[in-house]
Amino acid sequence: MIQIDDEKSYVSIVEEFSEMIFRIAYQNLFNIADAEDVVQEVFLKLLKRKQGYKDKEHLKAWLIRVTVNQCIDWKRAFKRRNEVILEDSSFPLKEEERSLLSELSQLPSEDRTVIYLYYYEGYSIKEIALAMGKKQNTINSRLTRARKKLKNLIEEGLL
Amino acid sequence: MSLYKDLMDKVHMEKETEEAVKGLYSQVRENERRIIMKKVLKPAVSIALCLSLVVLAGLGKDKLYETFTGNKAASNENSFTMLAEAAELKKGVEIVAAYGGASMSTGDEEGVSYSLSARFLCKGKNVESITYRINKGVLQICGKRMEKSDIVIAGEEAEGADLPYTGELTGVYKEFTVAYDNQPQGAVRVNMAGRKIVKDEDALFSDRLEAKKRAMNELLEGIVITCTVNYKDGTSESVDIKVKNKIMTNQEAFPEMEVAYPNRLEVHTTFELQ
Numbered sequence: 001m002i003q004i005d006d007e008k009s010y011v012s013i014v015e016e017f018s019e020m021i022f023r024i025a026y027q028n029l030f031n032i033a034d035a036e037d038v039v040q041e042v043f044l045k046l047l048k049r050k051q052g053y054k055d056k057e058h059l060k061a062w063l064i065r066v067t068v069n070q071c072i073d074w075k076r077a078f079k080r081r082n083e084v085i086l087e088d089s090s091f092p093l094k095e096e097e098r099s100l101l102s103e104l105s106q107l108p109s110e111d112r113t114v115i116y117l118y119y120y121e122g123y124s125i126k127e128i129a130l131a132m133g134k135k136q137n138t139i140n141s142r143l144t145r146a147r148k149k150l151k152n153l154i155e156e157g158l159l
Numbered sequence: 160m161s162l163y164k165d166l167m168d169k170v171h172m173e174k175e176t177e178e179a180v181k182g183l184y185s186q187v188r189e190n191e192r193r194i195i196m197k198k199v200l201k202p203a204v205s206i207a208l209c210l211s212l213v214v215l216a217g218l219g220k221d222k223l224y225e226t227f228t229g230n231k232a233a234s235n236e237n238s239f240t241m242l243a244e245a246a247e248l249k250k251g252v253e254i255v256a257a258y259g260g261a262s263m264s265t266g267d268e269e270g271v272s273y274s275l276s277a278r279f280l281c282k283g284k285n286v287e288s289i290t291y292r293i294n295k296g297v298l299q300i301c302g303k304r305m306e307k308s309d310i311v312i313a314g315e316e317a318e319g320a321d322l323p324y325t326g327e328l329t330g331v332y333k334e335f336t337v338a339y340d341n342q343p344q345g346a347v348r349v350n351m352a353g354r355k356i357v358k359d360e361d362a363l364f365s366d367r368l369e370a371k372k373r374a375m376n377e378l379l380e381g382i383v384i385t386c387t388v389n390y391k392d393g394t395s396e397s398v399d400i401k402v403k404n405k406i407m408t409n410q411e412a413f414p415e416m417e418v419a420y421p422n423r424l425e426v427h428t429t430f431e432l433q
Contacts, residue, residue: 010184018180022172036176043180047187048316069320097166120167153163 002059003052014043017060020121021067027112028071030105032091038070045070061131068113068132075109103153111146114139239283239388241398243430248398250432253405255412257348259428270356271363273378274323275402275428276348281339281388288312289342290387292334296353297322298384300329300343310343311335322352336389351382351402368406372426375404383433399433 004010021042025035045066053059093101104112110132117123117131125143129136147154241248244257258276273296281289290313291298297319300310307314307330314335320328343349357363357377362370379402387397410421 007184011181014177014181018177019171023167023170026170036172039172039176040180040183043183044187045316047183066318069318072320091169093166093169096162097169100162100166115163116167119161119163 001052001054002056004046010047013046013059017063018043020060021063023120024064024067024113024116025071027104027116028068028109029074030101034074038067038074041070042066057127061127064113064117064131065133068110071109100153103150107146107149111142114142115146115150118143237283237285237390237392237394237396239281239286239396241386241400241432242280242282243277243400245278245280248400248430248432253403253429253431256402256428256430259404270354271360271378272322272354273352275351275379277351277430278343278347279349279384279386280342280344281386283339283388285391286339286388287391288336288338288389290334290336290389291332291349292385292387293351294383294385295381296351298332298335299324299350299352300332300335300347301327301350302329302343302347303327305329305347310337310341310347312338319352322354324350324352351384353382368424368426372404372406375426375428379404379428384430400430401433403429403431405429 002009004013018039021039022035025038025042026032029035029038042063046063053062104115107115113132114128117128118125123131125136125139128134129139132139243254246252246254248254256275256277258274260274279291297317299319299322300307301324302310305327309329311330311332314330315333317331317333319331322331337343355378357374359370359374359377362374363378365371382402384400384402385397386400387395389395404426406424406426408422408424412425412427
């Protein structure tokens with residue numbers, strides 16, 4: 001059982017998961033400052049939540065779900081558009097990385113999260129479904145749809 | 160390593176942000192301590208006042224009578240009225256919600272989502288704050304370009320940003336408290352939202368009025384908003400507002416407004432004191 005009852009346990013959770021939360025948020029919002037704000041909001045929610053977590057996987061799944069919801073909330077609140085936000089990106093990226101990011105931005109944001117969890121975090125479809133609170137079939141079809149759109153990138157071994 | 164992994168490896172937060180996130184722990188816990196202290200101190204002050212009255216009673220009957228009368232007069236001044244859409248909420252009087260309806264879920268979640276909107280306002284004497292709590296679904300505060308802290312002084316946040324709402328979503332709560340002098344007004348709305356499986360889902364979006372009303376009743380069944388008025392003397396009073404549905408014309412629903420299709424019968428959602 002994981003319970004955030006002291007600063008030490010909280011700090012270790014931040015160190016372990018804040019980058020993951022930031023990456024999910026960034027892929028949703030394509031803006032560094034907004035993604036950082038989302039990270040803060042997610043950890044505020046974590047601190048205010050009184051219930052514990054069964055284990056680390058349960059905590060991680062909760063963080064992923066809250067991050068995705070927080071991004072939806074963020075986009076609704078500010079009605080920002082991805083293509084405008086892309087220009088704000090200030091990571092030092094190579095040309096091909098920038099074009100990959102641009103390709104990814106054409107996908108629905110939930111599909112991008114699925115791609116991230118599958119290809120970067122190494123989650124199985126079952127684990128993604130659990131984390132995002134969706135049916136496995138839905139995740140499977142999202143992944144299939146995204147793969148179809150990114151077919152060329154996959155064939156070139158870029159994904 | 161794939162280009163995607165290379166790219167994701169480059170996506171990382173500033174070190175200062177991570178430090179700021181770590182610092183949230185002490186900020187949040189300090190705030191919680193303050194709220195707890197406030198809750199503990201209020202009854203403590205009341206107890207101290209009562210004890211001082213007992214001591215005074217021992218000193219002289221006349222003096223006690225004077226003091227006691229003074230306090231009693233003060234507490235008699237505590238009063239409040241709850242308004243919804245600028246009309247007083249009373250038992251047996253139905254006030255139509257500014258917006259109330261069902262919407263098909265666009266995601267994969269089961270059931271139908273609903274959203275009701277009202278401008279609640281408390282008018283009273285010696286009121287320090289008002290706490291709103293909903294037993295089912297969530298309360299959403301919506302206001303343009305507004306921070307939660309602009310309105311909410313304490314609250315139990317909830318998930319529900321994916322539920323429908325009117326306006327710009329500021330915060331989602333199971334319970335929240337606002338100061339009497341800074342109540343949501345004007346463009347700030349309190350929405351009630353949730354999701355439920357309804358047997359005759361199609362009826363919600365049909366013109367079959369009786370069937371629609373039955374389906375709406377099923378969708379909104381048992382929703383109660385509890386408003387607790389916290390007085391400056393530490394005492395409090397609560398009222399429950401229940402949600403109902405009624406078939407009436409659009410003009411009957413909004414008599415003072417110019418409405419589209421005034422004579423058309425529709426299922427309107429109403430609020431009423433329990």
